[in-house]
Amino acid sequence: MIYTVTLNPSIDYIVEVEDLKLGELNRMTRDLKLPGGKGINVSRVLNQLGVQNKAIGFLGGFTGRYINDWLSKESILSDFVFVADDTRINIKLKSGQETEINGSGPIIRETEAEALLQKLVKLSADDIVILSGSVPPSLGEDFYERLISVCKQNKAEFVIDTTGMALQKALIHQPLLVKPNHHELAELFGVTINSREEIIVYGRKLLEAGAKHVLVSMAGEGALFITGNKVYHANAPEGIVKNSVGAGDSMIAGFVGTLSLTGDLLEAFRAGVASGSATAFSDDLADQEHIEQLQLLIRISQV
Numbered sequence: 010m011i012y013t014v015t016l017n018p019s020i021d022y023i024v025e026v027e028d029l030k031l032g033e034l035n036r037m038t039r040d041l042k043l044p045g046g047k048g049i050n051v052s053r054v055l056n057q058l059g060v061q062n063k064a065i066g067f068l069g070g071f072t073g074r075y076i077n078d079w080l081s082k083e084s085i086l087s088d089f090v091f092v093a094d095d096t097r098i099n100i101k102l103k104s105g106q107e108t109e110i111n112g113s114g115p116i117i118r119e120t121e122a123e124a125l126l127q128k129l130v131k132l133s134a135d136d137i138v139i140l141s142g143s144v145p146p147s148l149g150e151d152f153y154e155r156l157i158s159v160c161k162q163n164k165a166e167f168v169i170d171t172t173g174m175a176l177q178k179a180l181i182h183q184p185l186l187v188k189p190n191h192h193e194l195a196e197l198f199g200v201t202i203n204s205r206e207e208i209i210v211y212g213r214k215l216l217e218a219g220a221k222h223v224l225v226s227m228a229g230e231g232a233l234f235i236t237g238n239k240v241y242h243a244n245a246p247e248g249i250v251k252n253s254v255g256a257g258d259s260m261i262a263g264f265v266g267t268l269s270l271t272g273d274l275l276e277a278f279r280a281g282v283a284s285g286s287a288t289a290f291s292d293d294l295a296d297q298e299h300i301e302q303l304q305l306l307i308r309i310s311q312v
């Protein structure tokens with residue numbers, strides 16, 4: 010079974026304003042409320058791909074109920090810990106450019122944190138746990154380490170998609186996959202990256218630090234897949250970008266879901282890129298038909 014863990018879910022409130030004027034009244038031309046948070050996005054795309062999975066994490070208040078109801082309607086298995094405080098609302102403002110304003114998240118008590126860890130005590134070596142997104146400040150920076158240690162004790166594989174120290178500390182525990190975008194990769198090493206060659210240099214450092222496979226996504230430029238001593242590039246298909254929120258999460262879903270079904274790393278890479286692009290070209294996340302269409306347009310070459 011694949012588990013997705015979203016410590017900090019969100020309602021993504023997508024707002025379109027034609028010509029945003031700061032300090033003035035602006036009227037929305039369109040708005041959309043979607044369940045969000047990285048692991049939840051991964052679960053929704055895995056579901057599209059027909060890959061059984063269970064979403065866990067923390068939900069609270071009216072916003073948490075909205076997300077829970079949405080997941081039930083899509084028949085996604087879930088088992089969240091319900092907390093007293095409201096799940097956050099993240100603003101995704103579209104006005105020419107995409108501007109994101111993400112909340113810090115609700116207060117999580119130690120008893121609630123323990124309840125989440127308890128949901129993973131029966132993991133086995135056949136399971137993959139996808140740990141995604143930011144950590145609400147009240148949980149403490151080491152919470153991913155606590156989750157990883159439960160995965161390791163039960164010999165389950167884990168994937169981690171987060172930033173900064175939490176990602177750095179996870180590498181030694183040999184995650185199945187890490188997927189920074191090229192900006193996050195540069196930030197992680199405190200450098201500026203100007204070329205594909207430099208991305209490969211820093212991507213390889215993540216392998217050396219312990220990751221089993223590394224995907225570096227580059228939005229419209231596609232992605233690099235770094236594994237063993239090989240590096241592959243995949244183009245991103247051409248299309249009209251509607252909403253790239255969740256593109257990275259969709260890529261993780263496509264990769265891990267396909268790897269779990271086929272065991273084929275390059276097919277997983279292809280499905281990952283197609284899923285990311287299908288989401289970028291949609292208002293909501295990618296659907297199965299769109300992912301299948303785009304897979305036909307992806308060329309993978311060894312670098």
Ligand SMILES: Nc1ncnc2c1ncn2[C@@H]1O[C@H](COP(=O)(O)OP(=O)(O)O)[C@@H](O)[C@H]1O
Nearest residue numbers: 190226227228229231245256257282285286289
């Ligand atoms: N503008 C785009 N055109 C085509 N594909 C895109 C675009 N933006 C994202 N994607 C697809 O989604 C993947 C992940 O996107 P990216 O923006 O790099 O991740 P993140 O959401 O984590 O920042 C890319 O590798 C690509 O396949």
Ligand SMILES: O=P(O)(O)OC[C@H]1O[C@](O)(COP(=O)(O)O)[C@@H](O)[C@@H]1O
Nearest residue numbers: 045046047099142143255256257258
């Ligand atoms: O936990 P964080 O880092 O604040 O990110 C949460 C946000 O990331 C998203 O999961 C989208 O992530 P990606 O665009 O990187 O795939 C949104 O749904 C959500 O608002």
